[in-house]
Amino acid sequence: MHLEAEPQKPSLAFLGPEGTYSHQAAHDHFGDSVHYIKVDSINDAVYSLSPQIPFAIVPAENSIFGSVVETLDCFRHKSVGQTCFIRGETTFAIRHCLLVKKGVKLQNVKTVLSHEQALGQCKTFLERYLPLASVIKTSSTAEAARMLADPTNVDASTSAAICSKLCADLYPVLDVLQEGIQNAETNLTRFWFLAWSMYSLPPSNPQVERHSLTALLRISPSPSSLLGCPSVGVARVLQLLQMRMARIDRRPALLNPPFTDIYFLEVEEISESDSRDRPRAVQDWKDRIEGKAQSVRSLGYGCISIGIW
Numbered sequence: 001m002h003l004e005a006e007p008q009k010p011s012l013a014f015l016g017p018e019g020t021y022s023h024q025a026a027h028d029h030f031g032d033s034v035h036y037i038k039v040d041s042i043n044d045a046v047y048s049l050s051p052q053i054p055f056a057i058v059p060a061e062n063s064i065f066g067s068v069v070e071t072l073d074c075f076r077h078k079s080v081g082q083t084c085f086i087r088g089e090t091t092f093a094i095r096h097c098l099l100v101k102k103g104v105k106l107q108n109v110k111t112v113l114s115h116e117q118a119l120g121q122c123k124t125f126l127e128r129y130l131p132l133a134s135v136i137k138t139s140s141t142a143e144a145a146r147m148l149a150d151p152t153n154v155d156a157s158t159s160a161a162i163c164s165k166l167c168a169d170l171y172p173v174l175d176v177l178q179e180g181i182q183n184a185e186t187n188l189t190r191f192w193f194l195a196w197s198m199y200s201l202p203p204s205n206p207q208v209e210r211h212s213l214t215a216l217l218r219i220s221p222s223p224s225s226l227l228g229c230p231s232v233g234v235a236r237v238l239q240l241l242q243m244r245m246a247r248i249d250r251r252p253a254l255l256n257p258p259f260t261d262i263y264f265l266e267v268e269e270i271s272e273s274d275s276r277d278r279p280r281a282v283q284d285w286k287d288r289i290e291g292k293a294q295s296v297r298s299l300g301y302g303c304i305s306i307g308i309w
């Protein structure tokens with residue numbers, strides 16, 4: 001990891017190497033206002049947050065393949081909500097390509113490398129045109145391209161990578177064999193901006209105005225459910241919250257008894273305030289969310305807000 005920030009520019013960690021969709025989405029939103037730091041995994045992006053690297057970007061969900069479980073699984077950790085908060089989001093359109101080493105044909109491809117999200121988003125293409133190929137999951141799409149271009153662990157004459165077209169510019173030994181191979185033409189990924197402190201905001205993009213207030217609540221099992229006693233069900237929690245539920249995710253809590261879950265609830269409200277009053281509206285929203293979290297805690301559940309934006 002390269003830690004020398006340019007003066008005045010805050011650092012932002014992204015899933016590397018250069019050319020990932022995380023990198024492109026961040027660049028689209030922040031341009032040159034941040035200093036980009038590539039890390040090896042989504043996990044590293046979350047845990048790299050510190051006073052030296054106050055911001056990060058991570059994928060949240062995709063319109064074809066759904067939640068990015070790697071990100072949610074990091075959010076189970078108790079440091080998230082203490083030294084890691086969601087403070088914004090952006091949506092980025094994704095068009096996957098099949099890249100091969102120059103000269104390799106589709107009929108030569110026996111192995112396809114990519115991030116599990118990209119493999120899922122291109123399942124229809126893979127089943128139709130490469131039904132016998134085996135897949136190798138890589139830490140990112142651009143890492144798949146990097147491995148193909150510098151093959152110490154893969155046979156580049158029989159392999160292909162699913163990644164963005166940009167990777168063909170970054171690795172001139174690679175060619176685009178097929179463009180737009182995702183299951184549906186519209187393929188959007190939402191990314192979250194993370195901050196080390198709840199009080200810091202990544203640089204704003206004046207072209208993007210938000211009209212909603214959003215929060216992500218993490219609901220952890222009640223102590224009684226961990227002792228095997230029935231607790232009030234999560235339906236009771238939803239009823240109590242009485243908020244617009246934009247999204248619900250459930251992940252294993254990795255606690256005993258087995259099948260104990262952690263819930264992530266994304267709640268939102270349309271904001272009527274204009275952009276000058278936004279900080280005030282966000283503060284009021286934060287107070288309301290804290291009030292709701294307290295009511296959920298009174299039911300015996302753990303509940304904290306791990307993001308307000």
Ligand SMILES: O=C(O)C(=O)Cc1ccccc1
Nearest residue numbers: 020021022115117118140141
């Ligand atoms: O691997 C990447 O390029 C990422 O940024 C993660 C990802 C992969 C596929 C779709 C959205 C995000």
